[in-house]
Amino acid sequence: MKVNVQPKEGLLVNAFLVMFFIHAAQTGVGIVGLPRIVFLAAKHDAWISVFLGGLLSGFVLAMIILMLNKYDSADLYGIQVDVFGKWLGNALNVFYMMYMSISFFVILMNYIEIVQVWIFPELPTWQISLALILLTIYAVNGGIRIIVGVAFMSVLGTLWMIFILLVPMEYSDPKNLLPLLNTDLKHIINGVYKTSLSLMGFELLMFLYPYVKDKKKLFMYSQLGNLYTTFLFTAVTMVCITFFAENGLARTIWPVLSMFKIVRLPNLERFEFIAVSFWMLVILPNMCSYLWAASKGFNRIINWKQKKGIWIIGILVWGGSFFIKARYQMNELTDFVGHLGFLTAFCYPVLLSMIVLVKKWFQRRKKSSAEAS
Numbered sequence: 001m002k003v004n005v006q007p008k009e010g011l012l013v014n015a016f017l018v019m020f021f022i023h024a025a026q027t028g029v030g031i032v033g034l035p036r037i038v039f040l041a042a043k044h045d046a047w048i049s050v051f052l053g054g055l056l057s058g059f060v061l062a063m064i065i066l067m068l069n070k071y072d073s074a075d076l077y078g079i080q081v082d083v084f085g086k087w088l089g090n091a092l093n094v095f096y097m098m099y100m101s102i103s104f105f106v107i108l109m110n111y112i113e114i115v116q117v118w119i120f121p122e123l124p125t126w127q128i129s130l131a132l133i134l135l136t137i138y139a140v141n142g143g144i145r146i147i148v149g150v151a152f153m154s155v156l157g158t159l160w161m162i163f164i165l166l167v168p169m170e171y172s173d174p175k176n177l178l179p180l181l182n183t184d185l186k187h188i189i190n191g192v193y194k195t196s197l198s199l200m201g202f203e204l205l206m207f208l209y210p211y212v213k214d215k216k217k218l219f220m221y222s223q224l225g226n227l228y229t230t231f232l233f234t235a236v237t238m239v240c241i242t243f244f245a246e247n248g249l250a251r252t253i254w255p256v257l258s259m260f261k262i263v264r265l266p267n268l269e270r271f272e273f274i275a276v277s278f279w280m281l282v283i284l285p286n287m288c289s290y291l292w293a294a295s296k297g298f299n300r301i302i303n304w305k306q307k308k309g310i311w312i313i314g315i316l317v318w319g320g321s322f323f324i325k326a327r328y329q330m331n332e333l334t335d336f337v338g339h340l341g342f343l344t345a346f347c348y349p350v351l352l353s354m355i356v357l358v359k360k361w362f363q364r365r366k367k368s369s370a371e372a373s
Contacts, residue, residue, distance in 0.1 A: 001090075001300055003078035004071060005210035013148045013208075015217040022202050022225030024151035024285035026057075029110040030198030031233060032256045032279075035240035037198075039249050042191030044176055045183040047238045049191025054230025056192060057199045060346050061226055064202075065219050067353035068209045070360045076206040077300040083355055093301050099337075099344050100294035103200075104287055105317045106337045108132055109330055111283045112321075118257065118276045129321040132280075133314050136287045140295065140310050144211050147292050151285040158281050162232065164271075165239050168259040172242035196346055197338035198233070201286065202226060203345040207293040 038046040081089035112128045240255045252258050263271040298309030
């Protein structure tokens, strides 16, 4: 396997679009339940935990870019082989492929659950999953430029939903945010951990990096994407805390969707139907990004065509949808992937970055010694 990837000129994307890719990869089904999950950990200081979680993801993102800049045009598959050797490196690559495939499955199944609860309770899971998987495969087959384009359209197409938050703000009580910092540090840190499980997705930059044109601007635009996500998540959490009574938020599984119930438009009583439908534009870039990154491993590791890997993962994920029969099964799998994702998205990239930086430093020092002698 070559460490550096040399994509064709026609496959490259502008660094400006990375901002949309990062935000779209982070924002998915997690945001609809995030305020409740963090509130259970940090109470009315949950918005502080969310903000700190965004800062943490920004730090990890900076470490990832620092690592990537040490290579000309490498992705995570190539870096792991370069650092750990062929066998261990490829073993880690296969692990990442499995993790991203399971993440794709979890995003899909969580959105299907929302659709079945809010709109079509009688619609079979396998039918919705088949339609969404085929749509994702169609997009991913178009290549990385199509995926980044989907992320761009997703952010612009759902931008109007942010202004819907102005409606529940009319019925909010800002006093629910007081007193500030009344929660102890342990619970706030636990809230940061809970937030990090919904901020994952930025680690996919390790696979997009070779396809970015102006890599010098990558740091700025990726941080802007993460900053916008942090602002959005913090704002949504604050609105939910002020809108719901304490016991109400703790009992509401999807508080963001529940707030949409109070929105009334002419000739439209159930606005949440529109919100759930439009949410497909939010989760589609999520699914496309994870499927593309996972299927890329087939080409990088065993030299198969990526399109073959796309169909293999798609069929396996569709088959897996038949085995989820109850909500508790999905909750357990989501929790497992969340905990695993914290290690793969937050902890491991920082460790790998430090290893790469030390290795490159020793290589430069050895080269300088050889030139001096």
